[in-house]
Amino acid sequence: MTADDSSERRVLDEMLCFSMYAASRATTQAYRRLLQPWGLTYPQYLVLVELWSRGPLSVRELGDDLALDSGTLSPLLRRMDAAGILTRRREQNDGRVVTVALTARGLALRNEMSSVPAELGRCMGVDLPAARAMVEDLRRLTDTVNRANLAAAS
Amino acid sequence: MTADDSSERRVLDEMLCFSMYAASRATTQAYRRLLQPWGLTYPQYLVLVELWSRGPLSVRELGDDLALDSGTLSPLLRRMDAAGILTRRREQNDGRVVTVALTARGLALRNEMSSVPAELGRCMGVDLPAARAMVEDLRRLTDTVNRANLAAAS
């Protein structure tokens, strides 16, 4: 690796981080607009998508899927509960576990909001093969970074 | 486009958003660890990088570069000011503008923190051509989404 490569690396690595940071905020912004009619935020929508596809889940399972901890999920789920979208019930057989389940209203949202993914896809303007490739790259990068974070924590 | 393509599109578009969201949080987490010795957050580090490379900037110029508004930057800059990293001075010739400039301490951090980008690059495990391609893809996507957001706002 030449000295030029080495210095371009540094700049590019920081640009890559910033690009992901900026892209994530821009798409969250798009979601904010699309979800506004239902008064939902993007992470709340993610919870909905998980419950639609997987059925009732514990807070821990939700957190594993979305990479969010109880410090984020507890108040978020409380708000969605207050909005009548889901219920939280402590399990009988294991009093530590709280199971999150959609209400009829939460289930009904699946049809009401069926056009959201397509609308969002239009906003991004990425064709199918490119989207596949980006998802693959981002996943690999996320896995690598998470492993580095875990290794450094121990 | 077949029906299968159409349904894969929807899923993939949502996966792409989530991938960016997850990747952004994972890298921010890596930065959190690397910046901990200096008590800095990732957006604070971004402000530092901007001021290192471009010199004193107004709050507006910083906000344009980082896509952050005064609601985020004002308290952030206040904290960095309190930490002795930078100063905020209202301009004489235009009383609306506040110019942000690094202190000697803020400038000194450039050398102290010179290894941060390389450390972060290692965490991500992406080679140079792949990083270039990802930055390009993410930029284009961000631009497209931002244009869609602006168009919908008007």
Add this chain to the structure above:
DNA sequence: CACAATTAGATTGCGTGCAATGCTTTTGGC
């Protein structure tokens, strides 16, 4: 069975992000 260790959630505290609003200063139209 007793009891330490573990697990699942909730809570607290702090720093973003961002919409909405307010204030001050400057600019542009007349």
Add this chain to the structure above:
DNA sequence: GCCAAAAGCATTGCACGCAATCTAATTGTG
């Protein structure tokens, strides 16, 4: 010069994200 419009920033309010801590319940070990 006057005054409405615009620009630049600060503040408020709310919802994340996440570290740290706490509580309650369960599990594992002897």
